[in-house]
Amino acid sequence: MEDLHIIELYWQRDESAIKESQTKYGGYCSTIANNILHSEEDSEECVNDTWLRAWNTMPPEKPSRLAVFLGKITRNLAIDRYRRDRSQKYGGGQVALCLDELGECIGEDTPIEDRLALKELMNSFLSSLPDKNRNIFLLRYWYMMSVAEIAKRNGMSEGAVKMVLQRVRDKLRAYLEKEGVGV
């Protein structure tokens, strides 16, 4: 079913919207959750909760890209769960690694207060990147995909992927420093 039709079902409060979302994006959302939590059971719970959140959000939301909209919900739920249950030490998830890597891009001396401004800066930064580098960066830090998986998807070596990520992080650090963020 086309995304437009699925969104219309949500707006009509037709519960088959959930069924259609599950059918079309269940696997996609599971991938995102599992990248973060690496627990099938917990990932399934995140995905199930995604449908509820989507139901409660549309309307008034009418996303232009339903996949990203749903994926973002799942991502946030999974990260929240990771943070909340960090003492249980989720195994194999990429969050801890991603946080470490992003720690290279931003200082901790000055807390960030204006997230909206940071979001605008991030979008500006992303638009300045070549498509390939931007995609690799977001596969890593949006989808929390492992380096190995990114390499496989792009037909690259892991070393090449790491090089791209390092360069983009270096560029992001320089960009944020120039804008006075987190220095």
Place this chain on the structure above:
Amino acid sequence: MTNKDILLEVIGDAGERFVPELTGKKKKHSVLKWSALGGVCAAAVIVCVIVLIKMNKNESAISPYVNLPQIGNSNTKSGTDKINPTIRFGEMGFEGLMAYDISELDTPNPWNPDLKLSSLPVYRNLAYNDFGEMVYLSEEQIREIAKNTASALKVDVIDTKITYVKDFEQGEVPDEILKSIYRIDVNCSDNTTITVYGDGQIRIEFERNTLPSGYNFSHNSTSKEEAQKVMDYLSDKYGSLLHYDNALCFSIADRSFSGVENRSYYVYDRSDEPVQSILNYNLSFSKFAPDDNGDLLCIWLNNPLCVSEYLGDYPIISVDEATEQLMNGKYFSSVPGDYIRNGRISKEGIAKIELVYRNNKVEYYQPYYKYYVELDSAAFNMADGLKNYGIFYVPAIDSEFLEEYKYFGEY
């Protein structure tokens, strides 16, 4: 929250136009456990039992676990260590299922009350630790499992990658665990990837493993008859990998609240010895999963007893004794108390009882009585006629052999 945490969140808010599509591999997980969340509820379960008896035709192939202990049910002893029966549940939703009638639910669980078992084995999971990383096997053992798996699949190993716990873990985790191998990924010919985890679990993922025409293999649109045909074929094709003497295939189909089926496919080695059969069904089973194109996406092989220590056979309580405990509120469950009809479980509300071994990152592999209790339908926004069955567990081991523990019946 640190700045890097905020940065990670902000990246998540990146403009939609930037976020790349995920094409190619789609990992779809079938749902065994459902969470009923407010007005948007979970599933009705239709269990289809597919009985297939096959002999392993490939006698020359070796099992992936050939050199690891295969704990059977011989040389028994009485257990003396006290066991902790506490079950920790997740925090999202609760374990339950929906059906129009409990008769829709049928599983090939080899336990039944007529067996009149007086004791059952308990194992300590040697891969368990308080930090959640299931690690135990050595690099050599894991590599051998991977090599044997590749051999059974008749694929060649191209390269391997080891992931240690320290590669992703931070915080105060003992060195011994940090240095342990979490998993080894083996890339093989035919774009097959074999992953062996530190607790011996095997995951095999295929790039494009298309079934011959005439087989309908899917999560959502495969009838029980079609599922039987698929599992018949797959169980035979991968007989040298499964290494079962008496493969019994089954599929379970849950339904979404709107009625769409979500089917999962399993096979285990059925034994003439009831206790061994119970162990195999609950712990040492294999799972097959389709991708969105109807191809075989992955196979999971479980054999947790190969990294376990047999503690002994422990006396178990009867079903009647367990039911009395249940009705007195002495159970483990993720079901909120508000959903129990009249606030208290009654005998009339019990729809089904099974005996199971839980296998999700547990310290002990031990038996529980698993109750399906019909919940208050007024609490859920369900289709007309649907019933919601919450899951409740009562430890089957006699309390004399259990550590002190606290019941908690709701989250």
